[in-house]
Amino acid sequence: MNLYFKYLLILFKSQMQYRTSFWLLSIGQFFIPFSVFAGLYFLFERFGQIKGWDFFEVALCFAIIHMAFSLSECFARGFDTFSSLIIKGDFDRVLVRPRSTFLQVLGSKFEFTRIGRLAQSAIVLLWALNNLPIEWSLVKAVTLFFMITSGVLIFTGIYMLAATMCFWTVQGLEVANIFTDGGREMAQYPLNIYHKWVARFFTYVIPFGTVNYLPLLFILGKTNGNEVLYMLTPVLGSLFILPCFLVWQFGVRHYRSTGS
Amino acid sequence: MKVYASILKIRLLIGMQYRSAAWAGVATQFFWGFISIMVFKAFYEFAAVTPPISLKELITYIWLQQAFLAFIMLWFRDNELFDLITSGNIAYELCRPTDLYGFWYAKLLAQRLSSALLRCYPILILAFFLPKPYNLTLPPNVLTFILFVITLLLGLLLLVAISMFLYISVFITLSPMGSLLIFGVLGEFFAGLIIPVPLMPLWLQKIAYVLPFRWTADFPFRVYSGHITQSDAVIGVFIQLVYLLALLWLGKLALNSVLKRVVVQGG
Numbered sequence: 265m266n267l268y269f270k271y272l273l274i275l276f277k278s279q280m281q282y283r284t285s286f287w288l289l290s291i292g293q294f295f296i297p298f299s300v301f302a303g304l305y306f307l308f309e310r311f312g313q314i315k316g317w318d319f320f321e322v323a324l325c326f327a328i329i330h331m332a333f334s335l336s337e338c339f340a341r342g343f344d345t346f347s348s349l350i351i352k353g354d355f356d357r358v359l360v361r362p363r364s365t366f367l368q369v370l371g372s373k374f375e376f377t378r379i380g381r382l383a384q385s386a387i388v389l390l391w392a393l394n395n396l397p398i399e400w401s402l403v404k405a406v407t408l409f410f411m412i413t414s415g416v417l418i419f420t421g422i423y424m425l426a427a428t429m430c431f432w433t434v435q436g437l438e439v440a441n442i443f444t445d446g447g448r449e450m451a452q453y454p455l456n457i458y459h460k461w462v463a464r465f466f467t468y469v470i471p472f473g474t475v476n477y478l479p480l481l482f483i484l485g486k487t488n489g490n491e492v493l494y495m496l497t498p499v500l501g502s503l504f505i506l507p508c509f510l511v512w513q514f515g516v517r518h519y520r521s522t523g524s
Numbered sequence: 525m526k527v528y529a530s531i532l533k534i535r536l537l538i539g540m541q542y543r544s545a546a547w548a549g550v551a552t553q554f555f556w557g558f559i560s561i562m563v564f565k566a567f568y569e570f571a572a573v574t575p576p577i578s579l580k581e582l583i584t585y586i587w588l589q590q591a592f593l594a595f596i597m598l599w600f601r602d603n604e605l606f607d608l609i610t611s612g613n614i615a616y617e618l619c620r621p622t623d624l625y626g627f628w629y630a631k632l633l634a635q636r637l638s639s640a641l642l643r644c645y646p647i648l649i650l651a652f653f654l655p656k657p658y659n660l661t662l663p664p665n666v667l668t669f670i671l672f673v674i675t676l677l678l679g680l681l682l683l684v685a686i687s688m689f690l691y692i693s694v695f696i697t698l699s700p701m702g703s704l705l706i707f708g709v710l711g712e713f714f715a716g717l718i719i720p721v722p723l724m725p726l727w728l729q730k731i732a733y734v735l736p737f738r739w740t741a742d743f744p745f746r747v748y749s750g751h752i753t754q755s756d757a758v759i760g761v762f763i764q765l766v767y768l769l770a771l772l773w774l775g776k777l778a779l780n781s782v783l784k785r786v787v788v789q790g791g
Contacts, residue, residue, distance in 0.1 A: 285699070292705040299709050303718035306725055310575065311567045439548045442555045450559045457566035458559075 267363060271371030279376050286377060293380030297330055301388060304452075315457045320395045321484055325476050326452040327389035328408075332415025332475065333448045334381035340420040342372040346427035356521050365516050366509070369427070398483060407479050407495045414502035415475045419444060421508035422470070428508075428515035443470060451476050474501030527622050531630040532637075539638025546642035549593075554647060557590040561658055577722040580661060581749040585720055587660040588745045591647040594639035595680045596741035598687060598711040599704070602632060605691050606700045614786065624783070625776050628691065633684050664750045671757045675744035678764040683740040685771040686711070692775065695782040716742035722751070736767045 279286055304326060308319040337344065346369060349355050358368045398404065426440030447470065455463045455477040467473030474497040481487045482494035561583055568579045577585070594600055605628065608614045617624060651660035663669045686707075693703040712718060715737040721729060732738050743760055746752045752760065 285701075288702060292701065295705065295709050299713045299718055302713070306728065307567060307719055307723065309725055310723055311571050313570060314563075315566050315570065439551055441548075442552050446552065446555050446559065449556070453563055453566075458562045462558075462562070 268367060268371055272374060275371075275374045276376060279374075289377040290380035290383075293334075293377055294384045295380075297381055297384050300452075301326065301384070314453065317454050317457070320392045321480075322453060323388055323392035324396065324483075325454055325480055327385045327392055328411050328476050328480075329415060329448055329451040329472075330385035331382060331389065332412050333419055333444075334378045334385060335412070336416045336419035336423070338375050338378040338382070339416070340370065340423045341375040342369045343420070343423035343427040345373055347430045350430050353521055355519065359516075359519070366512065396484070399485065403491065403495055404483050407483060407498070410495070410498035410502075411475050411479050414498035415472075417502040417505045418471060418475060419447075421505040422447070424505075424508045424512050428512050431515040431519050447472055454480065471501035471504050474498055528626050528630040531627060532634045535631050535634030536638045539635055540642060543642065546639070547646075549639075550643050550646045553590040553593055553643070554650065557586050557647070557651070558658070560586055565657070575723065577720065577746075577751055579657065581746070581751045582720060583658065584660055584749040585745045585751075587647065587651040588748060589717065589741065591644040591651070592640055592676065592741075594636045594643065595676065596683060596715060596717065598683075598690070598715075599708045600636065600639070601687070601690070601700070601704065602635060605631075606694055609691070609694045610698055610700075618783070625688070625779050629684060629688060632687060633680070636680060636684065661749075663748050667754060668747065668750055668757075671754060671761075672744055672748040674761060675747050675757065675764065678761065678768065679740040679744050682736065682764060682768050682771065685768060685775055686736060686740070688775045689771075689778065692778050692782055695786060711737045714738060715740055722746075736771065739764050739767055 301323075304322065305319070308314075308322070313319075314322065349358070349369070349372065358365055358372075361368065422440065422443045426444075429440070447466070450458070450462075450466065451472040455466060455473045463473060463477075467477070478497040479494055482491065487494055564582055564586070565579065568575065568582075589596065608617060617627070620627065648660065651658075653659070663672060690700070690703050690707050694700050697703060714721075714732045714735045716724075716732070721732050721738055721742045724732060732742075739760070743752070743764070747757045747760070
């Protein structure tokens with residue numbers, strides 16, 4: 265853990281060397297989801313609601329998934345750009361060091377400019393929360409926190425799976441984008457607006473549904489069941505990362521250097 | 525003209541090599557199209573007033589958008605050209621006995637064309653055979669189809685002319701990220717990539733109609749589905765031509781003026 269923070273600090277300092285570039289990129293990151301959000305807003309202005317969900321409820325959903333996405337892009341960037349590590353043969357160096365590969369790859373890169381994206385989703389989150397008539401309790405606050413953290417873990421898990429594929433394919437695979445970018449795009453709306461099989465796939469296979477749909481129902485007071493169960497769904501969803509971790513370990517054992 | 529045609533041909537063949545990348549792209553775009561159709565379908569189900577574009581037209585719009593993404597995306601860029609400008613290797617390009625604008629234009633055009641040629645067929649064919657209401661439908665008549673092809677190709681030429689400004693701006697800023705962002709975010713929004721232009725609020729539609737971006741994507745797709753009538757489409761073709769000529773002229777002017785000031789440091 266100590267090592268991780270050292271990595272974090274060093275990379276932060278190195279990125280801050282180019283201060284203007286850092287701020288410009290951050291501002292840019294702010295505007296990309298902003299235009300998507302503007303699109304969402306205009307759609308609601310025209311249609312009013314989507315299958316019984318109103319604008320602020322969907323905005324909350326949007327904010328949570330984008331927040332999780334930006335955090336995971338910032339901290340799990342090492343896995344996202346993993347193929348370059350393999351292609352250059354730098355992974356050999358990682359293997360000879362007496363620390364876990366997971367930690368080293370995770371620490372190999374951070375993308376702090378994602379703070380712009382994070383800021384955008386934080387603003388949306390606050391705006392949505394301010395306009396929703398939610399009766400707050402400690403349980404709900406904890407649920408909200410769980411939703412974001414477990415979202416980060418799921419995205420990280422997908423990055424890890426994609427990175428593991430690189431052990432065999434060497435080249436990075438674009439297909440993984442379906443689950444990261446596509447998953448983000450999809451999960452910004454409540455899952456029940458989609459077809460049943462899509463909703464099922466993204467609840468039981470890649471558990472985005474446990475992050476932003478089921479607990480969202482609970483926060484908005486749309487459920488009538490066991491509250492604790494709804495509160496814990498994000499925790500269950502975050503278990504997704506465990507098999508990813510195993511697959512990663514398996515992949516590392518099968519690693520063959522490109523030798524360059 | 526012959527030189528540019530051969531550049532186009534060579535680059536087209538190079539671009540066609542990347543087949544596996546294209547398949548990954550096809551899968552992603554197919555998924556993307558599906559998701560956005562489901563979102564719009566959910567919106568339409570409980571719409572209180574009739575929306576200005578029917579669901580069937582909208583689905584056609586989305587599939588065409590996904591199939592011809594390479595024709596309409598401003599993000600789609602050539603990092604080689606950026607590197608040339610920032611690293612100073614532009615000096616080699618200037619030694620070539622061709623006009624730089626035409627050379628780059630042909631290169632960029634070929635990239636987009638090859639990428640779209642590889643990707644559009646699988647998406648179009650699959651989209652045709654999807655169950656209703658998700659399927660892509662044929663245009664109402666042959667004339668509409670011909671008009672669609674003309675407007676799509678003109679739109680492509682227009683888009684490449686717009687993207688040339690992106691490369692020209694790098695001569696001044698030396699970093700592609702800033703201009704890429706502005707062009708990317710604004711251009712795609714006003715081309716109707718995030719939400720289709722007819723679904724925007726009226727004040728925004730007015731802005732979109734003035735800017736050149738919507739003529740590259742939104743216009744041909746609506747011609748295809750018959751949302752824009754044939755007579756309007758013919759007028760649109762003329763507007764596209766005017767925009768194209770104006771942008772080509774301006775781009776050439778801008779490139780020549782930045783080239784006059786270009787300083788290549790040794791190394």
